[in-house]
Amino acid sequence: xxxxxxxxxxxxxxxxAIAVVGLPQSWQKIDVIAQPIPVxxxxxxxxxxxxxxxxxxxxxxxxxxxxKPEPEPEKEKVAPPREEPPEPEVAPPPPPPEPKPEVKxxxxxxxxxxxxxxxxxxxxxxxxxxRRPKPPKPDFTSVLKTxxxxxxxRKTTEKSEEKPRQTASAQSANNIPDQPLTLSELxxxxxxxxxxxxxxxxxxDLAKMVVSVRxxxxxxxxVREAQLLDNIGAGDRYYRSFAESALRAVRNPRxxxxxxxxxxxxxxxxxxxxxxxxxxxxx
Amino acid sequence: MTSNVAPKPGRPRAAVPLLMAVxxxxxxxxxxxxxxxxxxxxxxxxxxxxxxxxxxFRAKEEGEAARLGQxxxxxxxxxxxxxGLFRPINPQAFIQSLPSLDIQPRFSDWRVxxxxxxxxxxxxxxxxxxxxxxxxxxxxxxxxxxxxxxxEAPPANWRRVAxxxxxxxxxxxxxxxxxxxxxVVYVAESGPEERRVKRLAxxxxxxxxxxxxxxxxxxxxxxxxxxxxxxxxxxxxxxxxPRVYLLNIDTGRQEIVGDFPGMTFAPRFSDDGxxxxxxxxxxxxxxxxxxxxxxxxxxxxxxxxAIDTSPCFSPDGSRVVFNSDRGGSQQIYVMDAGGNSARRIxxxxxxxxxxxxxxxGDLVAFTKINKGEFFIGVMAPDGSGERLLTKGFLVEGPxxxxxxxxxxxxxQTRGAGGRTRLYSIDLTGYNEREIVTPTDASDPAWSPLxx
Numbered sequence: 001x002x003x004x005x006x007x008x009x010x011x012x013x014x015x016x017a018i019a020v021v022g023l024p025q026s027w028q029k030i031d032v033i034a035q036p037i038p039v040x041x042x043x044x045x046x047x048x049x050x051x052x053x054x055x056x057x058x059x060x061x062x063x064x065x066x067x068k069p070e071p072e073p074e075k076e077k078v079a080p081p082r083e084e085p086p087e088p089e090v091a092p093p094p095p096p097p098e099p100k101p102e103v104k105x106x107x108x109x110x111x112x113x114x115x116x117x118x119x120x121x122x123x124x125x126x127x128x129x130x131r132r133p134k135p136p137k138p139d140f141t142s143v144l145k146t147x148x149x150x151x152x153x154r155k156t157t158e159k160s161e162e163k164p165r166q167t168a169s170a171q172s173a174n175n176i177p178d179q180p181l182t183l184s185e186l187x188x189x190x191x192x193x194x195x196x197x198x199x200x201x202x203x204x205d206l207a208k209m210v211v212s213v214r215x216x217x218x219x220x221x222x223v224r225e226a227q228l229l230d231n232i233g234a235g236d237r238y239y240r241s242f243a244e245s246a247l248r249a250v251r252n253p254r255x256x257x258x259x260x261x262x263x264x265x266x267x268x269x270x271x272x273x274x275x276x277x278x279x280x281x282x283x
Numbered sequence: 284m285t286s287n288v289a290p291k292p293g294r295p296r297a298a299v300p301l302l303m304a305v306x307x308x309x310x311x312x313x314x315x316x317x318x319x320x321x322x323x324x325x326x327x328x329x330x331x332x333x334x335x336x337x338x339x340f341r342a343k344e345e346g347e348a349a350r351l352g353q354x355x356x357x358x359x360x361x362x363x364x365x366x367g368l369f370r371p372i373n374p375q376a377f378i379q380s381l382p383s384l385d386i387q388p389r390f391s392d393w394r395v396x397x398x399x400x401x402x403x404x405x406x407x408x409x410x411x412x413x414x415x416x417x418x419x420x421x422x423x424x425x426x427x428x429x430x431x432x433x434x435e436a437p438p439a440n441w442r443r444v445a446x447x448x449x450x451x452x453x454x455x456x457x458x459x460x461x462x463x464x465x466x467v468v469y470v471a472e473s474g475p476e477e478r479r480v481k482r483l484a485x486x487x488x489x490x491x492x493x494x495x496x497x498x499x500x501x502x503x504x505x506x507x508x509x510x511x512x513x514x515x516x517x518x519x520x521x522x523x524x525p526r527v528y529l530l531n532i533d534t535g536r537q538e539i540v541g542d543f544p545g546m547t548f549a550p551r552f553s554d555d556g557x558x559x560x561x562x563x564x565x566x567x568x569x570x571x572x573x574x575x576x577x578x579x580x581x582x583x584x585x586x587x588x589a590i591d592t593s594p595c596f597s598p599d600g601s602r603v604v605f606n607s608d609r610g611g612s613q614q615i616y617v618m619d620a621g622g623n624s625a626r627r628i629x630x631x632x633x634x635x636x637x638x639x640x641x642x643x644g645d646l647v648a649f650t651k652i653n654k655g656e657f658f659i660g661v662m663a664p665d666g667s668g669e670r671l672l673t674k675g676f677l678v679e680g681p682x683x684x685x686x687x688x689x690x691x692x693x694x695q696t697r698g699a700g701g702r703t704r705l706y707s708i709d710l711t712g713y714n715e716r717e718i719v720t721p722t723d724a725s726d727p728a729w730s731p732l733x734x
Contacts, residue, residue: 181321190323190324193323194327194328194329195329196329197328198328198330198331199327199329199330200368201330202688202709202710202711203458204458204687212322214320236458237454237458238458239458241458244422244425247424247425248422248424248425251424251425253424267321268321271320271323272323273322273325274322274323274325275325276325277328279326279327280326280327280328
């Protein structure tokens, strides 16, 4: 009996505890949901506070007040606020013009060495950078708060949003650990390169062949360089052909730019693709 | 209560040190991967022909050279296309024109149209009348030259020059030796069923330059090319006596290979061309014999009451694959070149016949008969990895291209008026194509690369 009583008592207590603890949590969660909206605005405000950088809470309040007229509709849609915020504040306008020319200049020289300035390709390159700067902003909204904080620090150090992407190498240390690539993102990259890789299934000893290629990306996520990591033996021409097919896959225009979320560029500036036909051969 | 609860946390506790160890090791391990790059495994790809742009082989002026240049371009393109490993891009899509080899390709122009390889060529009729043909093969994506060569030959040999160029391209891209500069000898059949005329015929691997080698008075069977010379061996019923003959294609000289007491058939050369291995039937029992063509000395390799036939040397000459019903049904066996340690390698359903060892050494091609259907298949020399490439009412007589990559065989369609034609197929089972012949055709044999 005693045990039964004690047990039931404990269970009741536990049930009450769960109710007490759980219900407030749900309320809190609702609060939490409400919070992110101001946080988004905070991002925008950061641009204005570039020099100050230190007090985060202050930064949050100021931007909210200052932008409330314009940003209210923007809360839902992320893109518009970003374009607008720079305009009202005097400091930001200079940065946006600066990065734009940079973006255009950089991509042009890169294609030039390879193709010799085609109208079509140049056009493509121009389009891409224009689109790219936009996506990073929306990504911000979806990113966790902690990541945003980290980005604030970045911005303070490097002023504009677009610059960091290009000069990203210097800042890489800041955000790598927080956002490993998700499985689906890895899969997207894998599927992209699978679609670019032409395998000759009749190659002799195909089952034994593995080749690794280091892929280096430009900030616009186009492939800058493909480097073989394995030594191609002078003797085995089958292996050389296999390795060259992997290089062609990496250099295939269909696989450039790499389907990588722009915000993950930092950690994937270089990565390794290891090609083998094991799946294809059912190994 | 407590006694029940305690063990549960107890397990996690026991696991805690382990978890900590794991966590610690992860912490230790993390810096290294951070410094190293993430590795993504690509375990499969596309099986598609490689897009290649073959630009016209240009001559400096109009006339014969220009015409030859066009012909060479056409043959090179056709060779590459027929291999199934290349997809020539329609020249109408070309953006840049490459009138001479002095002009460097603008790789972007070729990337835009999807090209991965680019062939650039030129022809020139020299003062002495010979035709000089040059070409370069470019890696469009890697922006580098892969091969560049020049050939001089009498203009009449333009077709061989084209095949040799196609071979060079094929070899550089695939790693395989080429097979375009080769010929095929086969049995041309004509006439009604009861009075079938069978003649030896020879043609280029693409069906061009077709000609008959024998008149058709005698029945001929099983022609086989020497792997090292332009000689063929075949079975002829001259004066109604089946004998194995040797024929030099270039000189037309014909001789009998040993005058054995019984019936000899299914001859085949060793890879060095010095020996012929064949079957000899005496009193209804056929055994496998090998004969050295230099000394004319022959030796028996098998001694078994069963029928042993269709022998074929491995490319290194150390082993022999053959056909035997010693186990009760027709199966494929492998023995060493001295005739010892025979071992059955075919264990699938049905009967197996006409084993042919790949020049590459990694596969044995065969004909399989199962439930009334014929198949052409390949398996590893140890019997593993059997794959059936094609099937039909009657498909038979596989022969390897000299690079061990492509098979040719003949296919007969059902019915009295069924046609019998030659087909080629990639060892992957893709890209089956008919080889156009003027008459019915059977028993193809692929030559080595023409020296």
